[in-house]
Amino acid sequence: MAVYTEVSDEALRAFLAEYDIGALLAFRGIAEGVENSNYALKTSAGDYVLTLYEKRVNPRELPWFLGLMRHLVAHGLSAPEPVAGRDGQALRELAGRPAAICTFLPGVWPRRIRxxxxxxxxxxxxxxxxxxxxxxxxxxxxxxxxxxxxxxxxxxxxxxxxxxxxxxxxxxxxxxxxxxxxxxxxxxxxxxxxxxxxxxxxxxxxxxxxxxxxxxxxxxxxxxxxxxxxxxxxxxxxxxxxxxxxxxxxxxxxxxxxxxxxxxxxxxxxxxxxxxxxxxxxxxxxxxxxxxxxxxxxxxxxxxxxxxxxxxxxxxxxxxxxxxx
Amino acid sequence: MAVYTEVSDEALRAFLAEYDIGALLAFRGIAEGVENSNYALKTSAGDYVLTLYEKRVNPRELPWFLGLMRHLVAHGLSAPEPVAGRDGQALRELAGRPAAICTFLPGVWPRRIRxxxxxxxxxxxxxxxxxxxxxxxxxxxxxxxxxxxxxxxxxxxxxxxxxxxxxxxxxxxxxxxxxxxxxxxxxxxxxxxxxxxxxxxxxxxxxxxxxxxxxxxxxxxxxxxxxxxxxxxxxxxxxxxxxxxxxxxxxxxxxxxxxxxxxxxxxxxxxxxxxxxxxxxxxxxxxxxxxxxxxxxxxxxxxxxxxxxxxxxxxxxxxxxxxxx
The missing domain is CATH 3.90.1200.10 (Aminoglycoside phosphotransferase (APH), C-terminal lobe)
Incomplete structure (x- = not known):
């Protein structure tokens, strides 16, 4: 189970209004992941993942994590890229939790390793x-x-x-x-x-x-x-x-x-x-x-x-x- | 939690080979739903939901449910439409469970009813x-x-x-x-x-x-x-x-x-x-x-x-x- 925090309609709408990523089309909880709450987010601009950071993650370390991800993507790694809002910030708050939107990565994780x-x-x-x-x-x-x-x-x-x-x-x-x-x-x-x-x-x-x-x-x-x-x-x-x-x-x-x-x-x-x-x-x-x-x-x-x-x-x-x- | 049954890579690939819905791009468990296992499935043809029917659903009743959904969509309701494989069948088996692929519906369910x-x-x-x-x-x-x-x-x-x-x-x-x-x-x-x-x-x-x-x-x-x-x-x-x-x-x-x-x-x-x-x-x-x-x-x-x-x-x-x- 990877949805620990529910997001109200109004909070989601207000949150998305901070971004230039088009109109909301779908918002579904993702079952994978055990540390944070993850939602598959679809807008008219494409697919994203919205993460709400739960208590195991130290909020003060989030800028480091998001900075690393941004750096890795900028240097050619295929990884989720934090999406900045209109104010240039990728890290903000939603439903009382630190939260960020990242780009969606295609692919399937292997259930049986060959x-x-x-x-x-x-x-x-x-x-x-x-x-x-x-x-x-x-x-x-x-x-x-x-x-x-x-x-x-x-x-x-x-x-x-x-x-x-x-x-x-x-x-x-x-x-x-x-x-x-x-x-x-x-x-x-x-x-x-x-x-x-x-x-x-x-x-x-x-x-x-x-x-x-x-x-x-x-x-x-x-x-x-x-x-x-x-x-x-x-x-x-x-x-x-x-x-x-x-x-x-x-x-x-x-x-x-x-x-x-x-x-x-x-x-x-x-x-x-x-x-x-x-x-x-x-x-x-x-x-x-x-x-x-x-x-x-x-x-x-x-x-x-x-x-x-x-x-x-x-x-x-x-x-x-x-x-x- | 709505993923009770894990699907192996080989089983998923063999399952999708029965359909004409393009190449597999992503496969993620969906947190919502309590009766069945649901996966968000993305292919080069679009977005779908793959459902594995768990034990609360009587397999003999599935043709009725899928038939009703097909009928409702054909008569103008916006609902998940069962997708038929090459053999014309929408209902088949995956990971030991009855399973079906349906079209993806955009939208967000309301957390607070206005x-x-x-x-x-x-x-x-x-x-x-x-x-x-x-x-x-x-x-x-x-x-x-x-x-x-x-x-x-x-x-x-x-x-x-x-x-x-x-x-x-x-x-x-x-x-x-x-x-x-x-x-x-x-x-x-x-x-x-x-x-x-x-x-x-x-x-x-x-x-x-x-x-x-x-x-x-x-x-x-x-x-x-x-x-x-x-x-x-x-x-x-x-x-x-x-x-x-x-x-x-x-x-x-x-x-x-x-x-x-x-x-x-x-x-x-x-x-x-x-x-x-x-x-x-x-x-x-x-x-x-x-x-x-x-x-x-x-x-x-x-x-x-x-x-x-x-x-x-x-x-x-x-x-x-x-x-x-």
Whole structure:
């Protein structure tokens, strides 16, 4: 469910009057997305997406997110472009929430990942990293390594009920990850997406071949190790339903990524620990949500244990070669 | 939340290959609707809505619903039109569910009803009744008067916990309604929508004046008293947030309806009991859902007591004049 805030007719009309995007033709809630309320908006000028930012997004960070999106689009990435109103502002308020209209991106996110999706994904990720190069403003990663120990502490009391021995296993894994984490300056840093899961990547097929039509949902984007974004994708795109790691998919991501932006030796060497880091990051936020979401809440809780298996896999696959590099 | 069934890429592609509606451009879940899974589908030929029929809809009744929609559109009503595939069939299967593609209707459903919505609504309802005249196939109303006593019986055990004295009040009200219900043949019968709530009516504004751009969601439609459909609308459109009945809205509905299809003396005389019937129908289905929906289910339970207040109002307003007629 991705409509948390209802918008009244009058408020919508007054909001749209601030823009030069034609007359309202349709306004429908979009089911996808879990953090914000999203509406498909159709006007006589075309299709848009209206987003109302809900409480998980810090309103003070919205100018950074929208600025990054604008920069990425201006530098050739296919991503939602914030639409400015007559006053030049893209960020305003609607129904008591910060809100913005962005351009609509065609495409369909893949429900089942095929190896043919992975090359285009890797190239698109590298394209994002290149397009972000000139965007100088820094947003630290609020869900980076410094956040993991505090997150784990907040799951300590209830996490054990999810699986016996879980907290001790995570304590040991986290200590190992943090000890091996690249020191500042060791790897290239830039603007990363940090959440490039399949439902954030749209594809269109041309003669049966998928190509990326756009990337969406930049509200976890931040300034961090570029190779960490690759590690997030290896976590999110390369595991099969039977929990096996599909090295063909990983190889396709890495090869296509490197063709656009070559990975350094140091980045390749760090890939295993970055993968473990990405695994524990999603494990911890899912675990936190799992133990803190009331059973009656209208939100799909994602299984944290899926990422325990990924964490274990990356704990054993300690060489870059085992990950397809 | 209105996406219960996920559709794989391959299944969607194979499904669309049965149609002549161009190349797939976008496919997004729609948040609105509670009975079925709805997707906004964009192709190179235009916008569509793909519906997967979930378990509340009887698959054997789908040909009737789709046939009615096709008939209504052919007779001038603005409603979703089922799109036939190359084989001439509009109804097929997708992801293990019956599924159909319909044309997209522009418009926005009103979040806050203004009196200016009510005239166009009344005219649209009468237009639906006129357009349905030539559709001869009968579908009995599965949630008509005969269904109310059994529904109440199934709420008897748990309903009292919702509000003390509720079941006794409903027993008395139902007995009164059934005793006063029009006998067969007394009032005109035809194809009715039976669920024409504001979220099923799309409007577009022209110079600040709302006009109906289309009616949707015909999956409660049935063959029943035409004036009962008017009574459903008086329930669904005329009460304010403070529970008061807005007779100006009711008058606008009735006047605009009658300008397209005059209401007979007998229909006007029956309006109060039809309104009580409509109130108890929505009260009972909401009560049934309320006591039978597990707290963790991903469904918004609608408050049954809203309709208790409407039932009481119509119990006191026994003359057609009190309802705006």
């Amino acid at each position: 190896p043919e999706h992975c090359g285009p994904l890797g190239a698109a990720l590298a394209g994002l990293h290149r397009a972000g190069q000139g965007f100088a403003e820094v947003r630290p990663n609020g869900l980076g390594p410094a956040a993991w120990a505090p997150l784990l502490d907040r799951c300590r009391a209830d996490g054990e009920a999810v699986q016996a021995g879980l907290i001790a296993e995570l304590d040991a894994a986290l200590a190992g990850i943090l000890a091996a984490w690249p020191v500042a300056g060791a790897l290239p840093v830039g603007q990363i997406h940090a959440d490039l899961f399949p439902d954030n990547v749209f594809f269109l097929e041309e003669g049966g071949t998928p190509r990326v039509s756009g990337l969406i949902d930049f509200y976890f984007a931040c300034t961090d190790l570029l190779a960490y974004d690759v590690a997030v994708c290896l976590n999110a795109w390369c595991f099969e339903a039977d929990r096996s790691f599909n090295v063909t998919k990983a190889r396709a991501i890495l090869r296509a990524y490197a063709a656009v932006r070559p990975l350094s030796e140091a980045e390749l060497a760090a890939l295993p620990v970055l993968c473990r880091g990405a695994a524990i990051r999603f494990l911890l936020t899912r675990l936190y949500d799992w133990v803190n979401t009331p059973p009656g809440a209208m939100v799909t809780r994602k299984d944290p244990l899926e990422y325990l298996h990924k964490l274990r896999f990356f704990g054993h696959a300690q060489s870059p070669e085992a990950l397809g590099a | 009196p200016e919505h009510c005239g166009p609504l009344g005219a649209a309802l009468a237009g639906l009744h006129r357009a349905g005249q030539g559709f001869a196939e009968v579908r009995p109303n599965g949630l008509g008067p005969a269904a109310w006593a059994p529904l109440l019986d199934r709420c008897r055990a748990d309903g009292e916990a919702v509000q003390a004295g509720l079941i006794a009040e409903l027993d008395a009200a139902l007995a009164g309604i059934l005793a006063a219900w029009p006998v067969a043949g007394a009032l005109p019968v035809g194809q009715i929508h039976a669920d024409l709530f504001p979220d099923n009516v799309f409007f577009l504004e022209e110079g600040g004046t709302p006009r109906v751009s289309g009616l949707i969601d015909f999956y409660f439609a049935c063959t029943d008293l035409l004036a009962y459909d008017v009574a459903v609308c008086l329930n669904a459109w005329c009460f304010e947030a403070d529970r008061s009945f807005n007779v100006t809205k009711a008058r606008a509905i009735l006047r605009a309806y009658a300008a397209v299809r005059p209401l007979s003396e007998a229909e006007l005389a029956a309006l109060p009991v039809l309104c009580r019937g409509a109130a108890i129908r929505f009260l009972l289905t909401r009560l049934y859902d309320w006591v039978n929906t597990p707290p963790g289910a991903m469904v918004t339970r609608k408050d049954p007591l809203e309709y208790l207040h409407k039932l009481r109002f119509f119990g006191h307003a026994q003359s057609p004049e009190a309802l705006g007629a």
